[in-house]
Amino acid sequence: MQMSTYIRDLLFRYECVIIPGFGALLSRHESARIDSQTNTFYPPGKSLSFNRQLQTNDGLLANHLASSEQCEYELALQKVRNFVGRLSLKLAEGESVEFQQLGSFSMNQEKAIQFVPDESMNFSTASFGLASFVSPTIDRSVEEHEEVTSEPLLFEPTTRTARPYLKYVAVGLIAVIASGFGGLKWYEGQVEQHNFAQRQEASGMVDSTIQVATFVFDEMLPVTDVAIERNTGRYHIVAGAFRIRENADRKVDELWTAGYHARYIGENRYGLHQVVYNSYENRGEALRELRKIKSSHNKDAWMLVQNLNP
Known part of the structure; x- marks a missing residue:
């Protein structure tokens, strides 16, 4: 069939x-x-x-x-x-x-x-x-194993006699570390003072720039609300499919004259140029508009559900 x-x-x-x-x-x-x-x-x-x-x-x-x-x-x-x-x-x-x-x-x-x-x-x-x-059933039975016991290993510490000259080396290292720590603290203090001076200078420059760039407007600018018609979504009401692109463009102009936000959405898999009345994000809104168009403008209009490339 x-x-x-x-x-x-x-x-x-x-x-x-x-x-x-x-x-x-x-x-x-x-x-x-x-x-x-x-x-x-x-x-x-x-x-x-x-x-x-x-x-x-x-x-x-x-x-x-x-x-x-x-x-x-x-x-x-x-x-x-x-x-x-x-x-x-x-x-x-x-x-x-x-x-x-x-x-x-x-x-x-x-x-x-x-x-x-x-x-x-x-x-x-x-x-x-x-x-x-x-997939065959996996056998998850647990096999019993004999418990293996082992004797703990014992370690006996050995006593070594420290060499006499090592204590002098340790004292020398402590002295070097202490002197290095003091030098590091002095260097950190110098860096902190320099950073503080730079922050003060930068803050003064910003304040002067703000004072120069201050403007006073006696009258408020009017606020304009612009309503932008959205023509996106995956639910499209199809007005027709044409083999010739010029016929599709002519159909778009005709629908715009009739008050619809029509557009050309490209070719389908059969090489036909598709024109839609409008596109919607909500399926219910698209169905309501489809019934309105079928009853008043085009009884052969139908809905295409497809995500179009931007």
């Missing part, structure tokens, strides 16, 4: 992929874990879940299909609708639909759709190349 391939590609880059009129597949990060029953180590990854309530088209799947199959957006959207129709018909007839490397959908007795994810697929790009492995 080709549609499952498109959905799988999007799940590597986005946390939510909506299948219009059917539901949404959501990915959630999971830390590395160990199955104590099978001694299996699992790397960090993303677990999949299904939400039947999210059915409103956000344009993500249709845009990806249009880019992959080189067709118009409306035709791609119609292909998605046809796919959802066939999928819903199979589920209504009691069949179980398998999405390759995604999971399976089925209808329970209460006529509710159930989704069983494929545990073998890891959608975390940070864990690319990491696979689960089984």
Whole structure:
């Protein structure tokens, strides 16, 4: 099923992929874990879940299909609708639909759709190349060892007779050290006096400079508040993607005329030039603005979740 391939590609880059009129597949990060029953180590990854309530088209799947199959957006959207129709018909007839490397959908007795994810697929790009492995149990039993005793070693001090001339050498060393200590104290006193004089001179220079540089303003300068519009964040409302850069620039000018803080954010992986209405730090604020734009300006606008290079 080709549609499952498109959905799988999007799940590597986005946390939510909506299948219009059917539901949404959501990915959630999971830390590395160990199955104590099978001694299996699992790397960090993303677990999949299904939400039947999210059915409103956000344009993500249709845009990806249009880019992959080189067709118009409306035709791609119609292909998605046809796919959802066939999928819903199979589920209504009691069949179980398998999405390759995604999971399976089925209808329970209460006529509710159930989704069983494929545990073998890891959608975390940070864990690319990491696979689960089984490690044998480590035997941590402590072996008993016989206690080894040893007799203590005894050292007997020996008495040596000090040589007579050594006491004269010791007296001479004490005298040299005492004289050196006195000279060192005198030198420290001279350095301290010099530093004090330099500090006094520097303090006088600073005071005179401050007096010369003092200004008196009779009138206070007006305070101006400047509101700067932030156009950053990882949540972007996409207005369109164009193969020709000039068309993208023309779209930016058109949106600015309409009152939006639009901008060009570069090419995507398919070589299309993307234009966004605005970018937001908060996901909730971005969703509210997306609903407003879809209802009043562009019903095909959709949200891109991506950290852009500054």
